[in-house]
Structures are given as C-alpha cells and as structure tokens.
Amino acid sequence: MDKKYIVSPNPHIHANVSTTSIMRDVIIALCPAILVSVLAYGWAELLVLAVSVLSCVLLEWAVTRWMMKRPSTVGDLSAVVTGLLLAMNLPSAIPLWIVFIGAFVAICVAKLPFGGIGQNVFNPAITGRVFLLVSFPAQMTNWNPTPGFVALPDAISGATPLSALKEALKSGSTIPQFMEANGYDLASFLWDAGASAGEISAGALLLGFVYLLIRRVVKPWIPVAVLGTMAIISAIFSGINPEVYTGVQFNLLTGGAMLGALFMATDYVTSPMSTLGGVIYGIGIGVIAMMIRYFGSYPEGMSFAILLMNCTVPLLNMWFHQKKYGRA
C-alpha cells in the first residue's frame, strides 16, 4: 500500500459529540433566560454578562498558557458557561470590578488549581458567587433593578422576594400578609421573580432545560430530585404552619432554585455519575436548601446546598454504581 492508511482499534466511528458541543448546547439552553434578563435589566445586565464571560475566558487562557504551560482549554467553551452562570447569579447593579473578582475565584481558585475542566470538586460559578456573597454582602444584595429595555409588569425594588420575606417575618408580619402586600401570584413567579438575572423567569430556564433534555445533554433525575424534595418539604412545613413557612410555589420559583437545580446541580463534573447517586445528591441539595431557607440566616440556600453536596460526590460515586448486566 503506497498510501499510509490509518490503523486503530475499534470503534472506527464517533458520535460527533465533544466537550465543546456539549458546552455549546448549555450556552444555547441558557439563552432564553439571558434574553429575558437583558430585556428586564438593560445595558447594566449586558455589561455584567460581558465582563463575567470575558474575565473567565481571559483568565482561563492566561493561566493555562502562562502558568500551567499547557494548551489552552478556552476552546471547549466551559469558561464561557462558567462566566454566564456566574453573571446570572449576580444582581445587575453590581460594580463590575466585583464581577471580575467573582470570575477570578471561579476560574483561578475553584477550577484550574484542581487541574482544569473535569477535575474540580466544586462548581466554579457557585464558588465564585458564594465568595462574593460572603465578601461583599452589601453589593451582592443590592437588588435595585437597573432600567431595562422593556418595563416589567411589577418590578420589585430593593430585595429579592426571599430576603424581603425574611425582613417581613422579622418585623412580625405573616406570610399571607406579605404575599398580599407584595402581590405575588403564579403568573408573576413564572415571568418575574424579580431578582438576579437567572431568577427572573423560571419559564425561560425550563425552556432551556427542555432543550438540554432533548439534546440528551443532561438527564432529568437531579433537578427532579432537588425540586421534588424542596416541594415536599415546603408542602409539609407550610401545611403545618402557613403563617411562618412559605409554600411550594414560592420556594420553587424564587431564590435561584430553578437556576440551581436545572443548571448548577446538573454540572457534570461536580455531580455523581450514577442515577441513584444523582437522586441522593439532589435530595441532599433540596433538604439543605430548605433548611437554610427556613431556619438559617441567609435568605436563600441553593448555592450553599450545592457546594456542600459537591463535597459528597466522590463518596456517592464510590458507593453507588450503575446496574450491571447479569449481576444482582
């Protein structure tokens, strides 16, 4: 044979998926929610998104090329996803230098020191967000909406529903009173849960998630477990005492529950491999998040819950395996 033909072990064809194509799908899935948030919060939100994504990408490129001396992994788009998720967890009025710090923590603390994509223990975007939350509590809870491109039907000012509620409960009012005063109903939850970009529209997030399901990028078990657990816990507690404990709808649609359950908890790297492990992981997130919401001092607990459950992933991977063929 004159031409040198390729020889390799089987299989000789490939499914044409790559890390890049998966990340591209995640970005596409985030688009509806991003669109809604930009429409709602205008240029400021766009800037936050741009700064977050650009910082993540540049930092990843710089660190891999100059410090780790290996080929850059920017091309796999994972830094873009991290940047988008981080930005979607921030208020639009946040100073841009804080966004950069968040990106720095996400990429240079949570991701690359562990060996880059696939090796990190904690979800980078959430690590960045939690770092900012404890370091800059004032800026991180400044939920004054910036002027958007379209007027929101009932924009809330000052605080997210959950923190507003915590304040209201402290001052002695009950949940039905709060609900009445702030005019929440199902429609406004679906299209305006007034908060950071990622939390505005549960509908848009769900739309994106359905896309991921159709593209077989993720499986539904983890989000179902997270949201199901949260729903059950809030149903029980609000059933016992609706005066003090918030209801199912409220808990599922506020405080980043949707964003966290659909896009952060399902992060491949920091979630368990097996279905059963994933369900347990999801239940853990749901329980911790609800405990923080009901009994903790922070208004919402998704980020902390996911970070805490990230720690358990190696154990869950060790304990729970797929069902094997021909073995009990």
Place this chain on the structure above:
Amino acid sequence: MGKLTFSMGGVHPHDSKFSRACAIEELPLPQTVYVSMAQHLGAPAKPLVAPGDKVVVGQVIAEPGGFISAFVHSPVSGTVKAVAPRKDLAGNPVMHVEIAVEGDEWDPAIDRSQDLVTAIPDDKAAILDKIKAAGVVGLGGATFPTHVKLSPPPGKVAECLILNGAECEPFLTSDFRIMVERPKEIVVGAAIMQKVLGGCPCVIGIEENKPEAIASMSAAVAELGYPGIQVQVLKKRYPQGGEKQLIDAVMHRQVKSGGLPIDVGAVVQNVATSLAVYEAVQKNKPLITNVLTITGDQIPVSQQHNYLFRIGIPLSYIVEHAGGIPDSAAKLISGGPMMGKAISNLDATTVKGSSSVLYLSEAATRRQPETNCIRCGKCADACPMGLEPFLLNRLYKVGDLDALEQNAAQDCIECGCCLYSCPAHIPLLDQIRQAKGQVMGVIRARAAAAKAAAEAAKAAAEAK
C-alpha cells in the same frame, strides 16, 4: 409482540446501509488462494495437505487442532503450492495453505443444484457430524465452532434458539442480502438446528430498519410451516446483535458474568450460520463461501457490492475487482465500523468470518485529540453491560487489578460504545481491553491454581 430491545446502554449510530440494494454477485476466482488455518475461535487447524497435492473444491485440507477447532476445506480446485506462515490482517504470521487455482472442479458429493431440500434428517448425531465435518463456525463475528455450540453440556437444556438477523453494525448488508435473497434456506437451517437442540422454539430477531428482510423472512416462515419458528422485530440499537444483548432483548434473561448463553437456556446463531448449516446438512456443501459487503461512507453506490466469495481469496484481489481503493478512503476495515478490525495488510486473505471491506474517510474515522474527562457519564450510559468505562480506565491507569475485577472489567464485550460516545475522545476501550485481558489472566490463574489444589487434595486423599 411489539418491538423488543435490550435493557441497558447502547448507542444509535447512523445505519449507513448504502449497499442494501446491491444484489449478491458471485466473485470470480483469482489465480491463487491462501487458506488460513486460524479461521475460527480456538486451536488452529492442522494442515493435511503438502505442496504438490491436487485438491478439488470442498476437499478437506485441514483437521481440527483441538476440541474447539474446525475442519478447513479447499475453496478451489488446483495444486497446493505451499503450506507456510503468512501475515494475517494484523500482520502476525499464521499458517496458510496456498493453492494455485486450476479450473473449478467440485467434490461430486456436493449438491450444487438450487433446489430447496426441506425434509430434515432424523438422526441428530448425524446432523451434528455433518455440521462438524463441513467446518461450520459462527459467522456473526466470533467464529465459534457451531457443532460445539449446538451440543449443550449435560444438564443444560436449550429453551430457545435465537437466530441473529439484527446486523446492528452500520454499513454491513451481507446478512440483510441473504435474508432477502435466500430466506427459505435460512429457515430450513433454523429448523435443522431446532431439531438438534431438541425441538425448542426459534426466534429470528431482525432490526426494524430492514423491512424487506422482515417481510421475506416472515413469508418464508409462513410458507415452510415449520413449528415454533417466528420472526421478531427488534428496535434499531447497537449492539443489538451482541449475543448477551440479543438474549436480553428476546428472552428478557441475562447471562451471568463468566457464564454461557446455554446457562439461561439460549443458543444464538447468526442467519449466515443458519445458511451454512443448511448447505452443510442438506447439500453436503462445506463452509467455503460467504457473503461480504464492500462499502464505505464516501464512495458511490456503483462501487459498492455484496459479493459471494470463496473463503481464501486475498483481500487485495477483492478490492481490485471492486474497482480499487477509492481516493477518499483513509482507513480500511474488515468488519463493521464499531467492532471491525482495521486492515494494515491488504495481502491478508479472507476467512470464514469475513463480512466486509469497509472504506472510511478521514473525516469519519480520524480520532480527535484526547481531552480531560468531564465526568459526563455518557460512557456509562452507553455501556450495554452496565459497566463504568471512565472508572475502569482510571483503575487500569493505576494498575489496580482487584478493583478492576470488582468493577467487572472482565465483562466488557468490546463493543466500542464507550469510546464512540465519549465527548473527551478518551481511548476508553483501548485501555479497558488491556484491563480485561489482565483481569482474565488473573481469573484464569486463580482457576488453574484452585484446580491444581483440588487435584492435589484428591490425590492425597486417594493416597490414604
């Protein structure tokens, strides 16, 4: 019954059956054929001819080299030129009998007419002897001697004969063509095997993407009217034609790790094997021909063929006859794109189990550079054995054989689904195959040690 499929894993590659409309053509004879002595699983056959001997078509030229081995027959008439090692597909030396073709004189005992013989002989032992003497081996890929598979060990009863017409590998159409063109012979073959196995029911499993084959096989089953044979439509899913997967799909039973299909009452035979059984028993024709597909992802249909070839014809001759290697080809494969072997040596000869020459283009086959595992679990989702390839790969790299055995590396069927679906392009199967080999070595060594210990104990007991 609806469409069936196996219960875990699997992938859905594009079926690419471009050559499905190409009717089977008979390949003319070359000047020389090289008959390999290692055409079957098990011990190589022992040559019975010497240079200078005259042979006719169908004459035995080699006898089994062990219990799991098979007879080899001359596919042509002519003079034996040499009995010498020659490089096989992978470039490793294997004993071959080289025969210079002179005319086409057949052994008179072979019935060469096209008449269908539907009456099945009564004597099971005679049927088995005929199958053994004809050198019939499984043509689904493993080339396991058929007479061994059709003789269940004492205490084991065959409850179902599964005829494998899944042909789940993309591109291949040889099984499809014989199901369309020679359905009746296949059904008679199935009835013969049923008889040997004690009259168990027979299920012919065909994937849904072959409606013509389903129609022709169903018609043949109805027309011939043997009891207990039915056609079962299967969903399109790779590796449906894997023995363990097919048993799972058809019988909803799973073979235990290290076990054999007969443990759950199943015997699986390929449709091509069934045709070979028919020819052996009803026509006295040994296994000297098979059907092979020439196809590829970027070649015109005019250059694609389904050939009826004499076993022993060199690949280079077939390739030349089909119009040479197309320019677009970057890789040549013998077998399907998922489990086939890359051809590094076109001088290699065809063997009983040859099913295709497949040309794949650079774009279709070139592997992408490996990147970090992103722990997506796609490999575990794709594994039809429920293994966790990412874990096995990691354990292999640290050399932890105990953990590999615990995580069932030895159960791997090397179907390639893990590597096919890995977005990080990690050569999972390449490594896991090594891990499997090492674990099997450990298991065999342990079994041998246990056997030796038992024998020693027995000897000691007898000495007392």
Place this chain on the structure above:
Amino acid sequence: MTQTFIWTVAILTVLGLLLALILFWVARKFKVEEDPRIDEVEKVMPGANCGGCGFAGCRAFADAAVKAPNLDNQYCPVGGDEVMQKVASILGFTVAAKAPQVAVVRCNGTCEARPRTNEYDGAESCRVKAALYSGDTGCAFGCLGCGDCVAACQFGALSMDPATGLPVVDEDKCTACGACAKACPKHIIELRLKGPRGMREFVSCMNKDKGPAAKKACANACIGCGLCAKTCTHDAITVTDNVAYIDFNKCKLCRECEAVCPTGAIHGVNFPKELDKEAVKKRIADRKAKAAEAAKAAEEKKEVANG
C-alpha cells in the same frame, strides 16, 4: 465570659488527655511484633519502591531478606553491591559482588531506516498497539515507539528520541531495575552487563524474519547472515531464528563482529576510539590467512607423516 473561656479550655484538655490514653492503649494492645532488623534493612534500602528486585517494595524486600536463609535469591538492582553489602552486614550474611547492569534497547529501526507502512491512530500505548497488530512498519519485532518504557521508568533514565523514534537510555540514571524490560510488549529492552568502563557490544535488532524480508522492512535489521558468529573467536555469538545474539558473559569486546556486520545491526558503545572497520577487517583477513596457512602446513605435515 471568663467562665466560658475556662470551660472551653478545661473540656478540650480533658478530651485531649482521654484520647491520648485511648490511642496509647490501642497502640499497645494491637502492636504487631516485628523483627526489628526489618526496619534496619529498610533504612539502608534506596527507598524507591520500584519493584526491580521482584518484591512489592523496599519493605517487602527487607521482610523477605530477614526471613531468608541467605541472600542468594535477592538482589537490589538499584542499590547495587553497596546496598547489598550493608544488608548482608546487618543480617550477618555474605554476598558476592555482582557486576552492574544497564538497560539496552535492542532495536535500531530509526524513522529513516524503517519506513512507516501505515498510520497508527489508537491510544498512545505500546501495549495497546501490540495487542492490535504487528505495528506501523514492516517489522513485526521492532520498537513501537509509544513510550511505555519511558512511562515505566521511575528514575527518568529513558526518553524518546524524536529524531529516531526510539527510546534512549541515560546510563547514569539507569538502575537496571528492569521495569522498562517488563513494560515493553516486544521485549526489546534487555538488562545487560554494563561492561568495563561501560563498554559493551550488542545486537540492536530482534527481527526474526528471513534476511530479505527483514532487510525490506528495515535497513538496519539483523538479517541473520551469521557473519558475526563465524568471525567471533570467543564463541559468544549465536544465530537463532534469523537473528544474532551476543552472550555478554563470553564477549571480549574485540569489536570484530561489529566491523563485519553488513547492516550495522551490531552496536558497540562507550569505546574510547571510533571503530576502524577496515583495520579490523584486515586483521580478521590476516588471521584467517594465517589459519589457512597453518591448516595447509598441518595438512602437508600429515601427508608427509603418512607418506
């Protein structure tokens, strides 16, 4: 406030003491009695845990050494004689000095000498490649070039030469642990005596094909012509399966074989002077002529005696 402080200190102190007591008791109760000499032997070992001695690690070696009746079956290739003497003195044995060895790569099928016939595209591992097929050159016996030996070496003594595509042994770093020889699926790497001042002679080829086939696959191949064996005056060279092998215990480093080898498959390393092939060939020719003369003379003598 003060009270809280005192309580904290007190509780922690008590807790600490309690745990210390438990630990002490457990350590006493579950102490494994071991020969103290195991620790001593382990201390003098190199501590690389390379497994070159055939044991799982240095401690396993020490354990076995302490239990063994003598040290004949044990040798630490990394530490060499120095370490073995120390081990022997601890255990009261005597050991004979062993000549140091070094890993030798027996393939010189460089990229130019051995043209590629196909392109390998699988996992970058010799073991995987060897299991798949005979290799991406015409030679089924030569180096596969994926660097399993380099990965197996714990001492950084092996590296792939990008120009030749073959592994190169750094003799200063090589400890002759044999890990590379075990890792090589083609068994190309052999442990050979290092030789006086590192000088040694070896056949750098494993090709068992017949001459023409070997030559076609690789210009540097041993073609099994047997010239070297015929030339060798020390009976050190044997040709089996079309490939020559030099017994390093018999070789006297005269370099005659190297001079007569038509393909340059025989390599001599670390010799102070470049080999002057013509001079050596002349020497061989002279010797043969002399021998022929002597034989003739003897014949004549015989004839005379008979006559």
